[in-house]
Amino acid sequence: MGPFFHEIGKAFxxxxxxxxxxxxxGGDQLFWRLPHGIDFTGSMDEWPAFLVxxxxxxxxxxxxxxxxxxxxxxxxxxxxxxxxxRVYVFEEGYIRPDWVTLELDGVNGHSxxxxxxxxxxxxxxxxxxxxxxxxxxxxxxxxxxxAVAYNAADLLTRWYFKNWHDYRPWHPWKEGIGWxxxxxxxxxxxxxxxxxxxxxxxxxxxxxLFPLQLDADAQIRLHSDFDGMEGAIRIxxxxxxRNAPEDLFLLVKELPLDNGVKDWRKLVYTVARQLGIxxxxxxxxxxxxxxxxxxxxxxxxxxSTTGTLALICNVPVITLGQAIYDIPDITDQGSLDHFWGAPxxxxxxxxxxxxxxxxxxxxxxxxxxxxxxxxxxxxGTLRRIQRTTxxxxxxxFTISHLDAQPHSTH
Numbered sequence: 001m002g003p004f005f006h007e008i009g010k011a012f013x014x015x016x017x018x019x020x021x022x023x024x025x026g027g028d029q030l031f032w033r034l035p036h037g038i039d040f041t042g043s044m045d046e047w048p049a050f051l052v053x054x055x056x057x058x059x060x061x062x063x064x065x066x067x068x069x070x071x072x073x074x075x076x077x078x079x080x081x082x083x084x085x086r087v088y089v090f091e092e093g094y095i096r097p098d099w100v101t102l103e104l105d106g107v108n109g110h111s112x113x114x115x116x117x118x119x120x121x122x123x124x125x126x127x128x129x130x131x132x133x134x135x136x137x138x139x140x141x142x143x144x145x146x147a148v149a150y151n152a153a154d155l156l157t158r159w160y161f162k163n164w165h166d167y168r169p170w171h172p173w174k175e176g177i178g179w180x181x182x183x184x185x186x187x188x189x190x191x192x193x194x195x196x197x198x199x200x201x202x203x204x205x206x207x208x209l210f211p212l213q214l215d216a217d218a219q220i221r222l223h224s225d226f227d228g229m230e231g232a233i234r235i236x237x238x239x240x241x242r243n244a245p246e247d248l249f250l251l252v253k254e255l256p257l258d259n260g261v262k263d264w265r266k267l268v269y270t271v272a273r274q275l276g277i278x279x280x281x282x283x284x285x286x287x288x289x290x291x292x293x294x295x296x297x298x299x300x301x302x303x304s305t306t307g308t309l310a311l312i313c314n315v316p317v318i319t320l321g322q323a324i325y326d327i328p329d330i331t332d333q334g335s336l337d338h339f340w341g342a343p344x345x346x347x348x349x350x351x352x353x354x355x356x357x358x359x360x361x362x363x364x365x366x367x368x369x370x371x372x373x374x375x376x377x378x379x380g381t382l383r384r385i386q387r388t389t390x391x392x393x394x395x396x397f398t399i400s401h402l403d404a405q406p407h408s409t410h
Contacts, residue, residue, distance in 0.1 A: 001066055001090075001368045002031060002146035004377070008064070009034045011378045016391030020058055022051075024072065025164045026157025027150035043163045044071065051076055055085060062086045062389050068106050070167045081105060088385065092368075094324050094358055095308045098136040100377055102384060103362040108303070109223035109322040113362070117329040117350045124353035127360050137370040140256075146369075189285035196282045200249070207249040207282075208340065209296040210236055211289065211306040212264060214255060224302050224321025229264065232302055232320060234271055236336070241275040244340035250277075253284045253292060298343040300336065307331070311351050316343035330354060 009019045013034070020036040023029045029037065042050055054060065063080050065073050068089045080087045091107040093099030101107055158164065200207065213220055215229045226232045233252070240250050252268050265283045272281040284292070289306055293299060299310040303323035310317050311330060318332040318339045325331060329350040332339055364384060366377025 002142070002150070004031075004066075004368050004374065005064070006031055006033055007374055007378050008381060011382050012391075015382060015386075018058075020054070020060070022054065025161045026153035026155075029157065030149060030153040031146075039161070041161050041163060044075075047072060048075060048079060051079055055080070055083065060085060062088065062385070064088045064090065066090045068108075068110055077105065086388065092305075093363060094305060095312075095355065095363060096305050097138060098133065098365060098367065098373075099359070099363045100366055100368070101362055102364050102381060107362075108219060108324060111324055111362075113324060113358075115327050117327050117347075117354075120327070120353040120357050121350060124356045127356050130356060130359060133365065136365065136367045136373040136376060138367045138373060139369050143369045193284050193286045196251075196284060197287060200251075200282075205249050206247060206297050207251045208240075208244070208298045208300060209251050209253060209292055209306075209310075210300045211253045211304050212255050212258065213302055213304050214257065215262060219303050220321070223323075226302065226321070230262075230267060233264070233268060235320070236300055237268070237271050237275060237277070237281065239336045240281075240340060241277045243337045244280075246280075248297065248340060249280045249282060251282050251284055251292065251296075253287065253289060256286075298332075298339060300339065308355075311346045312355075314345055314348060316345045318343070324358075325354065327354065 005021065009021060009032070012019050018036075019034065020038060021028075021032050021034070023032060023037055023039045029039070038054060040047065040050055063076065063085060065076065065087070066089075067073060068077055068091075077087050077089075087105050089101075089103055089105070089107045089110075091101040091103075094101050103111055103113075105112060154161075154164075154166075199205070212229055212233075220226050220228060220232070224232075237250070244250070252264075254264060258264070265285065268281065268283045269278065272278040290309060293306065293310045293315055294313050296310065296315055298316040298318070299307060300318055300320070301307045301323075302321040303319055303326070307317045307319060307323060308325055311325065316332055316339070317325075317330075318334075318336060319326045320336065323331070327350075329347040331346065332344040334344065364377055364380035366375070366380055367373030368377070
């Protein structure tokens with residue numbers, strides 16, 4: 001996530017903490033410009049012993065990492081929990097934009113938060129009113145430039161980090177070509193989207209929304225029964241073909257951060273034609289997801305954070321995988337086949353209680369991709385962790401980071 005951990009390190013050192021950082025590749029090295037950088041160049045088999053040595057030798061009390069599903073991070077989390085070392089996991093926000101997730105021991109499907117709606121209603125009563133919230137700036141250009149710099153540094157140092165293996169299924173060059181294709185087709189994609197949105201508005205079309213997620217995302221591969229987006233697309237379209245009312249449309253929305261390696265538009269329209277529903281299925285390559293959600297009859301998702309965006313607007317949501325917000329009285333608990341014709345809206349009071357607890361316990365205001373957002377996030381993180389680990393002698397942090405590619409969902 002660019003210079004995020006560098007800025008965290010500076011803030012914690014200034015506050016009196018000792019900070020160590022483990023680098024897994026050249027991208028990690030590039031964005032760490034503080035003392036106590038430790039390079040891990042060994043194999044996966046050597047990682048546990050290496051980490052235990054670092055934890056023991058430096059007296060580590062707390063570990064930070066981004067995402068908890070990558071193999072190195074999963075092993076690190078297990079080792080730390082065995083040794084009563086606190087593990088703080090960052091992830092892009094459960095509620096977006098303007099928030100970042102920070103939880104102890106795990107996020108998403110590994111979160112310790114319960115799925116009992118009554119618990120949230122009881123906890124929310126004990127919380128003070130939420131402070132005013134302001135929009136956090138974010139720059140896609142900055143995100144893209146930092147990702148390019150990170151991946152370039154990674155590729156140029158593979159000779160040194162010879163055992164480093166990227167968790168994503170595609171080589172960075174293949175992803176780069178995919179992004180170039182998306183850039184080349186951007187104007188045509190925008191024009192196609194505008195025609196579809198005009199058709200929807202002019203004809204008063206009622207629709208359900210199906211936002212796609214990253215094909216290689218751990219949210220899909222570890223926190224659902226799918227091994228990628230293709231299987232999910234086929235199941236959703238088949239269910240829609242069999243059960244949706246004849247006057248209902250399905251809008252499939254491409255993820256802005258999709259790398260363009262797979263042609264989802266072609267797949268969606270091919271499957272729709274095979275099922276005889278091409279006249280009621282539309283694929284959107286661009287568009288404002290917030291606006292699309294507001295007027296949707298419902299949202300079908302695996303576990304995208306678009307789900308929380310829809311719930312804020314009182315739009316019914318059904319999940320096909322594990323989601324932090326998949327709770328009775330909040331999401332539709334029935335079957336996908338039934339959802340098309342009779343979606344269950346959220347109970348506003350229960351969702352508001354859930355949102356307040358979520359913000360209090362595991363969300364920090366801020367973002368990764370603007371100076372203002374980064375400053376808010378760093379200071380919020382410092383305040384949150386000072387609750388459990390005050391700066392004093394012997395309190396040491398190790399910050400572990402894996403890559404700069406987007407891991408989150410829509």
